[in-house]
Amino acid sequence: MAGNTSTLHGRAAKAVAGKSGPHGSNTPLRYLLIGIALAFLLLFLFMPLASIFAEAFRKGAGAYFESFDDPAAIHAIKLTLIVAAISVPLNAVFGLAGSWAIAKYEFKGKSFLTTLIDLPFAVSPVIAGLIYILMFGAHGWFGPWLNQHDIQIVFAVPGIVLATLFVTFPFVARELIPVMQAQGNDEEYAALTLGASGWQTFRLVTLPNVKWPLFYGVILCNARAMGEFGAVSVVSGHIREMTNTMPLHVEILYNEYNFVAAFATASALALVALFTLALKSFIEWRAASAQKFREGERLPDNTPLHQTS
Amino acid sequence: MKHYKKNLTLLAGLLLATSTYAAKELLNVSYDPTREFYKEYNDWFTKQWKQDTGEDVRIKQSHGGAGKQARSVIDGLAADVVTLALAYDIDAISSRTGKFPSDWQSRLPNGSAPYTSTIVFLVREGNPKGIKDWGDLAKPGIEVITPNPKTSGGARWNFLAAYAWAREAFDGDIAKVEDFVGRVYKNVPVLDSGARGSTTTFVQRGIGDVLLAWENEAFLSLKELGEDSFDIVVPSVSILARPPVTVVDENAKKHGNLKLANAYLEKLYTPFAQRLVAKHFYRPFLPEFADAEDIARFPKVKLITVDEAFGGWQKAQAEHFSDGGTFDRIYTK
Numbered sequence: 001m002a003g004n005t006s007t008l009h010g011r012a013a014k015a016v017a018g019k020s021g022p023h024g025s026n027t028p029l030r031y032l033l034i035g036i037a038l039a040f041l042l043l044f045l046f047m048p049l050a051s052i053f054a055e056a057f058r059k060g061a062g063a064y065f066e067s068f069d070d071p072a073a074i075h076a077i078k079l080t081l082i083v084a085a086i087s088v089p090l091n092a093v094f095g096l097a098g099s100w101a102i103a104k105y106e107f108k109g110k111s112f113l114t115t116l117i118d119l120p121f122a123v124s125p126v127i128a129g130l131i132y133i134l135m136f137g138a139h140g141w142f143g144p145w146l147n148q149h150d151i152q153i154v155f156a157v158p159g160i161v162l163a164t165l166f167v168t169f170p171f172v173a174r175e176l177i178p179v180m181q182a183q184g185n186d187e188e189y190a191a192l193t194l195g196a197s198g199w200q201t202f203r204l205v206t207l208p209n210v211k212w213p214l215f216y217g218v219i220l221c222n223a224r225a226m227g228e229f230g231a232v233s234v235v236s237g238h239i240r241e242m243t244n245t246m247p248l249h250v251e252i253l254y255n256e257y258n259f260v261a262a263f264a265t266a267s268a269l270a271l272v273a274l275f276t277l278a279l280k281s282f283i284e285w286r287a288a289s290a291q292k293f294r295e296g297e298r299l300p301d302n303t304p305l306h307q308t309s
Numbered sequence: 310m311k312h313y314k315k316n317l318t319l320l321a322g323l324l325l326a327t328s329t330y331a332a333k334e335l336l337n338v339s340y341d342p343t344r345e346f347y348k349e350y351n352d353w354f355t356k357q358w359k360q361d362t363g364e365d366v367r368i369k370q371s372h373g374g375a376g377k378q379a380r381s382v383i384d385g386l387a388a389d390v391v392t393l394a395l396a397y398d399i400d401a402i403s404s405r406t407g408k409f410p411s412d413w414q415s416r417l418p419n420g421s422a423p424y425t426s427t428i429v430f431l432v433r434e435g436n437p438k439g440i441k442d443w444g445d446l447a448k449p450g451i452e453v454i455t456p457n458p459k460t461s462g463g464a465r466w467n468f469l470a471a472y473a474w475a476r477e478a479f480d481g482d483i484a485k486v487e488d489f490v491g492r493v494y495k496n497v498p499v500l501d502s503g504a505r506g507s508t509t510t511f512v513q514r515g516i517g518d519v520l521l522a523w524e525n526e527a528f529l530s531l532k533e534l535g536e537d538s539f540d541i542v543v544p545s546v547s548i549l550a551r552p553p554v555t556v557v558d559e560n561a562k563k564h565g566n567l568k569l570a571n572a573y574l575e576k577l578y579t580p581f582a583q584r585l586v587a588k589h590f591y592r593p594f595l596p597e598f599a600d601a602e603d604i605a606r607f608p609k610v611k612l613i614t615v616d617e618a619f620g621g622w623q624k625a626q627a628e629h630f631s632d633g634g635t636f637d638r639i640y641t642k
């Protein structure tokens with residue numbers, strides 16, 4: 001999806017640049033609109049972002065780095081990485097399987113499944129947390145059984161992972177479904193008629209075709225997994241050095257008047273976000289250039305198209 | 310493929326490391342404003358315990374609005390001890406989980422409250438709106454900051470203190486009392502879920518003219534954010550808040566922590582802990598152990614108790630804070 005939109009944008013931009021006619025006479029209006037948009041971005045996007053770093057460095061770089069030299073902070077970072085390391089690969093697999101089924105096959109209840117995948121987007125994260133309390137809490141459906149077997153799900157790491165899985169579930173599938181649908185089944189049929197097994201078809205045909213959107217979905221999924229606050233807050237129990245992820249740690253530090261450390265941790269999360277955006281642009285660029293000439297397409301004289309430019 | 314395996318082992322190792330590394334752990338589930346006190350107390354207690362028994366312990370803390378914290382313990386948060394804002398929330402844990410006896414308050418001195426506090430007003434420097442007593446809170450144009458009594462223990466103390474004052478001021482005319490309390494809550498622009506959230510709203514975000522605060526929370530704000538930004542105003546009458554503590558027996562037994570948990574709470578009554586309590590702006594149960602200077606900071610104020618004025622927490626909760634109680638009536642009106 002990412003690749004498609006960005007190439008579309010590129011074409012549209014070129015088209016506009018080619019004939020600047022209708023806009024040329026209206027320059028003041030144009031600058032006004034651009035100015036408003038820029039002012040808005042400055043006020044609501046860049047300034048808050050800059051203020052995070054300004055607050056974090058208010059007492060100098062020493063105090064900034066000291067904030068990370070604290071067992072609670074280190075544990076929060078570790079826990080956040082662990083949660084992402086578990087939930088992102090799982091969601092990549094689920095997302096791939098789900099979108100494969102939806103895009104390539106016809107079956108009963110397909111639209112229902114599509115809606116179900118979107119459910120976590122529609123549900124408030126607080127509810128996402130509460131459903132796990134209702135299921136796995138001491139008085140939940142499975143509570144007594146879990147208690148008998150001494151298994152702790154909510155207010156422990158498994159609960160945090162579950163809540164994160166739920167919230168980040170749609171990211172990969174949402175990226176893949178439109179791309180897979182657009183590509184259709186032709187290449188898979190061709191592979192099958194040439195004698196490829198199902199697994200070979202998937203590995204050599206389907207997967208390479210969706211690798212950029214897949215990568216893109218994984219990155220978004222990871223960003224959300226690391227940044228999730230609401231659902232995790234409900235199931236965490238807020239125990240320091242046990243169930244505090246980075247976003248929760250920011251809240252605790254802020255409530256303890258430890259503003260430099262709070263914003264330092266927040267700045268680390270902001271850096272993750274910026275890195276995600278940079279990576280996203282890179283992928284869009286790669287996907288766009290991959291899209292321009294699909295490998296294997298050839299000119300009549302048999303020159304591969306992607307070698308002509 | 311080898312790489313994947315290596316990564317997997319690493320991951321498994323990390324998981325194990327987080328779930329099983331310390332020898333013995335004790336979880337203290339507490340309410341909002343005790344963060345600073347327990348941080349220091351835990352350091353001291355850990356050393357004491359090591360001296361007495363040779364055992365290493367790690368004490369974990371969880372903080373939040375008292376009602377919310379109690380709810381989490383009921384839902385399975387594995388607290389060894391709870392140190393909450395008021396007896397009712399601990400009663401709720403006892404009655405809903407049966408993990409400790411309902412007469413838990415008799416297990417430690419002073420109704421299991423090693424420290425007490427009261428409710429005071431924190432106003433902007435110089436008290437520009439001239440707020441002197443509870444009556445001023447209902448005046449139009451005054452913004453009052455207090456948390457939500459449904460989720461916060463401190464907020465319930467605030468509510469009852471205002472109610473008690475009004476009952477005296479209007480000679481027990483309940484209609485007038487409720488009208489007064491209703492007008493106070495009409496002046497509340499933000500109802501945070503816990504006491505610390507309200508403090509941050511008032512001191513950090515600069516919202517409101519007066520914060521109804523735990524005395525310890527008000528003093529802490531002065532200390533953390535500058536004596537020249539705020540003043541403490543002591544009303545003519547306030548409430549004696551007794552934040553109690555208890556061991557969650559079943560949880561502690563399950564973790565093999567029963568002895569440790571009991572010792573952890575008993576040591577709150579030692580001279581050192583009582584001095585620490587006063588240092589962190591709580592009124593110690595045994596003031597003779599505290600520094601005279603610390604005690605001198607506490608203003609003299611006429612204090613009423615929930616037992617005398619409201620017939621105990623169970624009754625107060627049922628009348629004022631449960632669904633359809635006074636708070637619901639006056640807040641939705």
